[in-house]
Amino acid sequence: MKFKTIFLGVLLVVVSQLSAQNAKEVLFKIDDKPYYTDEFIRIYKKNLDLVKDDSQKDLNHYFDLFLGYKLKVAKAYKLGLQHGTKYQNELNSYRNQLAKAYLNDSKVTSKLIEEAYTRNLTELRASHILISFDESVKGADTIPFYNRALALKNRIEKGEKFEDVAVVESQDPSVKDNKGDLGFFTAFRMVYPFECAAYKTPVGQLSNPVRTRFGYHIIKVTDSRPNKGEVAVAHIMLAKPADNNVALLEKNQKTIAEIYAKIQQGESFEALAAQFSEDKSTASKGGVLQRFGAGQLSAEEFENVAFSLKNKGDISQPFETQFGWHIVKLIDTYPIQSLDQMKVELESKIKRDERSLIITNTLAQKLKSKYSFETNTKEYKNAEKAVTEEIYSQTYELPKDKENLRGDIATINKTKKIGTPSFMNYINSQQKNKLTTKPLNKLVAELYDKWKDEQLIAYYNENLENEFPDFKYIMDEYRDGLLLFELMEQEIWNKSKSDTLGLQAFYESNKGNYQWKKRYDVAILSSTDEQAIQKASSYLQKGKDIDFIKQKLNKDNKVVLMSKSGLYEEDYDVLKKMTSVQSGVNPVFKDGNYYFVVQVKNIKLPENKTISECKSKLVNDYQQFLESHWVDNLKKEFTITIENGTFEKVKAQLK
Structure with missing residues (x-):
């Protein structure tokens, strides 16, 4: 769906709205549906500095574009595309993505960004010993595992070699190969509690037992070094044959050696890349790749060679990766970026990391102050009584007689009532986490607090359109933009591919363009x-x-x-x-x-050219041909009433 992403991205540039403007008047109607001046003004002002074609800044021309856009959306609604399951799913998916920016605590996020940046300046090397146990084990039940980890730490501090203890005692499966050595890493490479403990432990020392979702770890930090930053390199590549043809593999090895010999004889790396590199995206540019940092490529061998080159212009010997044979030339090195430069990237990583739970919990606490949350004590007690000891063995089932579990257990902000079944279903879903809190009334209270947080965040999420006008504007326009994509796909793009007779006729009329x-x-x-x-x-x-x-x-x-x-x-x-x-x-x-x-x-x-030889360009040209006649047909299909006097007032205001 990369094409859809690009299409909607461009569309939203054309129609993005960020803030409310003036009192609205009807600008035009399509089949009696009004469209207002405030939307037109908002969109025009937003796009004024974005459009490169000065003709699109002309208000009459822009009005035609706006009207054409709304006609296409009206056609989509007329066809009922808004009811499609695919459309609804994509719209909900986009809303969920957009909402993430609002389901955030900016102060907490900023602190996490600064922490991650500081850690990212230094690469640590560490080894660990893992005492594994289930993530659901909590409280006093974790003590035996903690004591076992602590005993191993004491043994090492008394003189036993860390590696020897790791091989015998660690429950990390990789210990057989690495003796506990995890290599170098920076922020986001390890689970967050492990990362925190590692960065707080001096080189050469051991951490106290640290709990992660995998169990307890004893961490030994063995080395640290400044982050190497990024490098820019050029390469010549001969791709590995898809079928691993032996003859072609041998030919590539011979050819890469010949190319390297010519480089050693003084011939231009860039010229040889242009002639022989099979990385088509870089060959014409002398083999130059976008710069990258350690861990960013999928070929570790390539990274190792690139970072091993010391001086600008250094060239590696031929080497092989899973992608084929390469020769690499160092173009330049770049130190790690500033905090401001990395802020967006770091925030994105935080949202996908355990750190996001810190942000969610902080938001829930704020919403408890923002919204009222009233619990129906009677319904809560009924729910509490309905939970049995089977929940600890994960065999609990919701009561078949739900007569006492049908009321509303909570009310948010005096407007949204939440039924008891919602909480009961939550309890039922949580038993898979192997709940251990006892007695039962304490467990139910613990689950209720978590459920309450989820309900408050859900309520806040549902009301983002009311809380933030800019969120509403963006959603309204993405909704129409997505409908327009569905319509274009149905009326233009699919038709241009499946209408073989129309495509043939278009080809016959335009043969001169395909030679x-x-x-x-x-x-x-x-x-x-x-x-x-x-x-x-x-x-x-x-x-x-x-x-x-x-x-x-x-x-x-x-x-x-x-x-x-x-x-x-x-x-x-x-x-x-x-x-x-x-x-x-x-x-x-x-x-x-x-x-x-x-x-x-x-x-x-x-x-x-035959149709098959020019199919891609032919279909694209046919699409443009169909679209150029589309709006004219829509103007005939719908009844359009334009308020010319209102438009003149808008033009005077904008000028």
């Missing part, structure tokens, strides 16, 4: 050595194949000649630089530091 240029089936040989390329030209004229020529000229581990073959259009990079392109072996020519000789095996004259 191959003159194409050449060629072998292209290149070298920085003029004598070598002249010899290669001579061999080609004698009918020798490429493998024979390379075997003759690439000797003594020295690569002087490279080649590529294929069917290329006349404006292909090398071909367009030639004075003329003829059948057979063409004259040697020079471009920059390279000499080229091109053998033309076959020439294909310009011809029409």
Whole structure:
């Protein structure tokens, strides 16, 4: 759904609203549904500095765009697209994402961001011993596990080697391979309580037993170092064949060695990347990748090599990753970013981390002051009586006779009543967590407090549109934007793909737009050595194949000649630089530091592309053709009443 994300993102730029403006008047009606001046003014002002085309700043033109947009939305409602399950699910999903920004405590979040940034400045190396037990074990039941962990710490402090104790006692399955060593890490790499304990423990010392959801840990911090920041590198890559074809694997290994040999001979890394790298997204840019930090790539070998290069311009030897063969060149190094630069990224990570619970709990406490919460004592007592000891063995079932459990157990803000079944279902759902609090009345009270927090946050979430006008505006427009996407998909995009007769007719009427240029089936040989390329030209004229020529000229581990073959259009990079392109072996020519000789095996004259050969562009053009006639048809389908006098007042106000 990446396309939908892009579409809606662009759409929301066009129609975003952030604050209420002036008293509203009816600007126009579509089938008696009014659309108001305040929305038009709000949207126009928001977009005034965003649009690049000055024509779109013209109020008459902008009005036409706005009217066209509302006509499309009206068509979507007319078709009933707002009732679709897919639409409802996506709208709810978006609202949940948008609401996250409001279900937050800014002060607590800021402190967590600062803490994470400070820790991110330093990479720690630590080992641990884990005493594992279930997450549901609480209170006094954890004491035996704590004492066992503490006893292991005492043994180490009395002289036993940490690694020896870890191998025998730790219940982390990876201990067999790493003896408890977890390597280097920074913030967010470990569960939060573990991270906190590690960063509070001096190098060379042991932590006290620390509880996480996995059990108790004894942590030994063995090293620390400044965060290495980021690096920018370029690479030449030969991709690993998808089928692991042995012959191709061997060919790639040989070719990467040849490329490295040419680099060692002084040839340009960037030029070789442009010619031979199979990473198409970077080859034309000399192989340059976006800069990255440790742990950000999925290939650890690549990171290790990149960070091992010390000076700008250093080049690695060929090495292999799961993606293929690489040669890496260091472009630059970058120290860790400032707090302001990392703030958005850190906040995003916090929301996905255990730290988010700290924020949620703080919000719940604030809402207890903001909203009234009244408990119906009678209903609460009925609920309490309905819970039995089976809940501890996770075999509890809700009572079949629910006569006493049908009332309202709570009221929020004197307006929203919540039925007792809601709390009973919550209790039933929580027994999977292996509840241990006793006696039963204490457990029910504990669960009620948690349920109460959830209900307060849910009530707050449900009323965000009333609490925050900007939230309401964004939701209203995303709702319409999503409907428009569904409509476009149904009326334009799907039609352009499935309407084979219409597509064929459009193709026949526009064949001239879909043509191959003159194409050449060629072998292209290149070298920085003029004598070598002249010899290669001579061999080609004698009918020798490429493998024979390379075997003759690439000797003594020295690569002087490279080649590529294929069917290329006349404006292909090398071909367009030639004075003329003829059948057979063409004259040697020079471009920059390279000499080229091109053998033309076959020439294909310009011809029409078949539909399958131009399908992507053809469908895109057909979509644009259909859409260009769409609004005109909608204007005929709906009754439109424009309040011209009101629009003139709006124009005067905005000017």
